[in-house]
Amino acid sequence: MDTPGQQQGEEFRQDLRAPGARNAQARRLLSTAELAPLTRLSTARSLLAIAQTLGWIAAAVALAVLTWPSPWMVLSVLVLGVAQHAVFILIHEAAHYRLFAARWANDGLGRLMGMAVGLSMCTYRVTHRLHHNHLYTEEDPDTAIHGGYPRGRLYLLRKLGEDLLGFNAWKTYAYFFGAPAINDDTRREIRPLDDTSPALRAAARQDRWLVLAFQLAAPLAAFAWGGAQGLLMYAVLWLLPLVTVLQPILRLRAICEHGAVTDLSSPLTAARCNRTSGSLANWLGRALLFPHHVNHHLEHHLYPAVPHYHLPRLHRLLRDKGALDTAEVRDLSDTWTRIFAPRRPRDARHA
Known part of the structure; x- marks a missing residue:
């Protein structure tokens, strides 16, 4: 479902690959009347999610x-x-236009949050729509992150260790600034900013400059507030977790969402829903990897117009209609076993 006012090159398409396959059957099971309430945006629910996140930040600081x-x-x-x-x-959520119905509020707050954590929301919107519109094809810029798993336990542990030490943070921020990605199979260079509307390209360019300006101003403000100690606290409490703790979380979530799948013909099997209840491991995974219902990633790919707070309801609706019977829906503990499994032969990984 496209958002009103979008131009060509701005849309997040529903995944319509393999017409007549299981995903098309799942789509037919949901009537317009059933889907409409799930795409309705709630300002109160979005504000609550923001307040919860800011509450944890305030408590830790x-x-x-x-x-x-x-x-x-x-x-x-x-x-x-x-x-x-x-x-x-x-x-x-803001990149998908799902935070607030008013575009000025959605994009304004989305860009402000992006500045705080050092990423360009408008640039990410351009890159992320390619992931949705070309999932697991040579046009998907995210395949380099989650493709090819399982790669072996030692490989993933080494990558997570490098992330935790901050060695790969520059790659993360290059991605969120629209840097070209290389497809591991074809060695083809994917240039996300070449495949979008002129309006989004201009917004992304402006947004990147604003992010850089904010990141230069923030340490100066910290120094003005508290001198050398204020600057040190800003570096330790904000910059340090951004380049260390955050990095392995981003990698693990992406791999749990798409890694170690065996059927790439449908979003029902190329994306995963990770169940996060029923065991301590699942609950811990939800707390660390899946805030704001993002464990329902399969459902998100099927219907990207559904905001995060309606994804559990969408999951139940699809489940009750039998649409998820053969879909990639697993306990997080099962996913964990799969992504840390021994490396598979190359041809099996890309079946």
């Missing part, structure tokens, strides 16, 4: 400030990294 300096800072950094990931998810 308060703990660090009240106990500075002390070992409690480690806990604050960990919580802040998890909360920053939740901010990324809210930016994802």
